[in-house]
Amino acid sequence: MEDTKPNVVKITFDGIEVEVEAGTTIMQAARRIAEADGTQAHLVPPAMCYYKPLEGTGGKCRACLVKVAQGSAKDTRPMPKLVPSCITQVQDGMVVENTTNPAVLEARKGVVEFLLINHPLDCPICDQAGECHLQDFAFEHGAAQTRYEEERRTFEKHDIGPYIQLHMTRCILCYRCVYTADQITNQRVHGVLNRGDAAEISTYIEKAIDNDFSGNVIDVCPVGALTDKTYRFKNRVWFTKPVDAHRDCPTCKGEVTLWCRGEEVIRVTARKNQWGEVQDFICNTCRFDQKKTSDWVIEGPTKVQRSSVISANKYRADLVKKPDFALKLASSQYKAIDDSRPYVTDPDTIRQQSVENNDKANHRSLLAENN
Amino acid sequence: MQLTERSKQVSNKEMTLSEKAYLPAIVQGMAITLKHFFKKKVTIQYPEVKRYLGPVFRGRHILKRDEEGRERCTACGLCAVACPAEAISMVAEERQKGEEHLYREEKYAAVYEVNMLRCIFCGLCEEACPKQAVYLRHDEMVPVFTERDQVIWGKDLLVENMNNRYKREAWTKEEARQLDQKRAEGQAAGVEPRAIP
Ligand code: SF4
Ligand code: SF4
Ligand code: SF4
Ligand code: FES
Numbered sequence: 001m002e003d004t005k006p007n008v009v010k011i012t013f014d015g016i017e018v019e020v021e022a023g024t025t026i027m028q029a030a031r032r033i034a035e036a037d038g039t040q041a042h043l044v045p046p047a048m049c050y051y052k053p054l055e056g057t058g059g060k061c062r063a064c065l066v067k068v069a070q071g072s073a074k075d076t077r078p079m080p081k082l083v084p085s086c087i088t089q090v091q092d093g094m095v096v097e098n099t100t101n102p103a104v105l106e107a108r109k110g111v112v113e114f115l116l117i118n119h120p121l122d123c124p125i126c127d128q129a130g131e132c133h134l135q136d137f138a139f140e141h142g143a144a145q146t147r148y149e150e151e152r153r154t155f156e157k158h159d160i161g162p163y164i165q166l167h168m169t170r171c172i173l174c175y176r177c178v179y180t181a182d183q184i185t186n187q188r189v190h191g192v193l194n195r196g197d198a199a200e201i202s203t204y205i206e207k208a209i210d211n212d213f214s215g216n217v218i219d220v221c222p223v224g225a226l227t228d229k230t231y232r233f234k235n236r237v238w239f240t241k242p243v244d245a246h247r248d249c250p251t252c253k254g255e256v257t258l259w260c261r262g263e264e265v266i267r268v269t270a271r272k273n274q275w276g277e278v279q280d281f282i283c284n285t286c287r288f289d290q291k292k293t294s295d296w297v298i299e300g301p302t303k304v305q306r307s308s309v310i311s312a313n314k315y316r317a318d319l320v321k322k323p324d325f326a327l328k329l330a331s332s333q334y335k336a337i338d339d340s341r342p343y344v345t346d347p348d349t350i351r352q353q354s355v356e357n358n359d360k361a362n363h364r365s366l367l368a369e370n371n
Numbered sequence: 372m373q374l375t376e377r378s379k380q381v382s383n384k385e386m387t388l389s390e391k392a393y394l395p396a397i398v399q400g401m402a403i404t405l406k407h408f409f410k411k412k413v414t415i416q417y418p419e420v421k422r423y424l425g426p427v428f429r430g431r432h433i434l435k436r437d438e439e440g441r442e443r444c445t446a447c448g449l450c451a452v453a454c455p456a457e458a459i460s461m462v463a464e465e466r467q468k469g470e471e472h473l474y475r476e477e478k479y480a481a482v483y484e485v486n487m488l489r490c491i492f493c494g495l496c497e498e499a500c501p502k503q504a505v506y507l508r509h510d511e512m513v514p515v516f517t518e519r520d521q522v523i524w525g526k527d528l529l530v531e532n533m534n535n536r537y538k539r540e541a542w543t544k545e546e547a548r549q550l551d552q553k554r555a556e557g558q559a560a561g562v563e564p565r566a567i568p
Binding site for chain 1 (some may be wrong): 445446447448449450451457463464465476477478501502
């Protein structure tokens with residue numbers, strides 16, 4: 001390939017060739033394929049910890065393992081082990097197998113099982129249900145039955161500041177929230193303490209996060225470990241209607257998704273892209289304090305994927321076209337009222353006229369019947 | 372083309388004398404009517420008289436309690452999203468300290484309503500429920516109603532009465548299938564109906 005620029009490499013992902021810049025990760029290359037052709041979205045490896053807007057994320061959960069069948073054009077040996085696609089950079093001539101390799105799918109099943117070892121199965125209670133990445137991940141890649149019989153690890157619920165609640169029991173230790181706090185807010189007061197089984201998100205003796213952007217940890221958390229206290233048990237995600245809205249915000253961009261039930265705004269979140277990643281981080285004022293429709297300029301319903309439970313029972317009445325038959329009929333039969341007739345007030349004349357009209361009408365209907 | 376055995380050819384030919392006489396045909400018709408007076412009636416006087424409802428009948432809903440009397444429903448909304456008629460609505464509430472004997476889970480349904488006019492008694496809510504909380508009773512129907520507000524059933528009507536628990540022979544499909552199989556093989560004569568644990 002003489003005409004390609006030196007910093008462009010070509011890889012084959014599940015049999016599809018794609019050209020990306022050198023330094024791109026396999027995950028990004030796969031997403032590039034799906035963005036160009038929406039029907040290939042199922043090829044993209046799932047990500048539980050990798051989060052593009054946050055630097056340094058990825059490599060923690062192993063959800064995105066893929067097989068590299070050929071390392072590069074120069075060195076055609078396969079990589080010995082499955083590699084995490086979110087942090088592995090592409091090489092020219094790399095051949096990657098994801099859904100085409102049964103070993104990858106089998107390994108992924110194992111990853112689901114490991115993530116669920118300590119994750120409680122309390123989806124009926126959890127506020128994240130319906131937009132939880134772990135639910136999607138387990139549904140698409142996991143086994144139907146659990147083999148785990150031991151006790152799960154449990155933690156007490158924590159309040160992180162007045163607005164955020166931490167259910168450490170549900171945490172999968174993806175570190176996204178830690179990176180968010182590091183990169184978005186200027187003083188991080190929470191992180192991961194202890195190791196292994198006992199590792200937990202902590203706020204150093206429950207010191208409240210009172211940063212303007214702290215609420216974003218709720219959005220980045222792939223599971224229901226960090227949830228919005230103002231939304232706690234308010235409603236199920238799929239009963240609320242997401243609409244895009246914006247407002248003039250001095251601290252953030254002010255572009256959000258409102259989750260409404262009827263006219264009431266019950267939750268505000270940042271807008272997310274196709275991969276569930278926040279587009280623009282929003283401030284706490286927008287998220288927690290602006291819960292009136294009048295605070296916002298509504299842009300229209302958020303696009304929800306048809307496969308998502310959030311799209312259930314939403315009919316878009318504004319898009320349904322009313323049949324125009326009745327209107328057409330009315331306009332074709334319209335007769336202007338004849339105002340030139342004399343205005344009769346005398347009761348006898350009225351009676352007389354109504355008898356005559358009745359006769360005429362009978363006559364007409366008889367005529368119609370006989371024809 | 373002859374479609375059934377009982378089909379008759381219709382024709383316009385001249386009527387015979389007995390047909391013209393008209394009365395024989397009337398008498399024949401009356402005889403048929405009369406015969407039905409002495410037959411067994413197919414109608415029953417509902418609601419005073421009720422028919423037998425089979426073990427798989429889907430009647431009115433019930434919100435089950437567990438053996439300690441705690442409400443099983445956790446207001447997860449799966450029944451409502453599964454319902455094709457959108458008959459179910461609910462409002463969730465967080466369980467407070469000291470209410471552990473009333474509700475099984477951290478969250479419970481403070482309001483749970485089924486609109487019996489919308490409901491088509493398909494039983495999808497029963498299948499969707501992860502907590503074995505909602506069931507359609509096999510032994511009771513929605514009673515006759517005269518006012519519209521009688522058909523929105525709230526928790527007062529739906530939640531199980533612990534002194535008169537709802538009992539069934541089988542609580543899951545698998546259980547029912549096993550029971551059927553046993554019956555077919557002639558075993559399992561008397562299965563005690565029981566309330567769900
Ligand atoms: S709380 Fe959520 S975002 Fe933070 S590490 Fe746990 S799962 Fe990840
Ligand atoms: S029986 Fe069917 S229609 Fe009736 S409430 Fe349940 S799911 Fe809805
Ligand atoms: S009845 Fe069952 S499915 Fe319906 S809200 Fe309660 S627990 Fe959920
Ligand atoms: S998304 Fe790649 S390791 Fe978690």
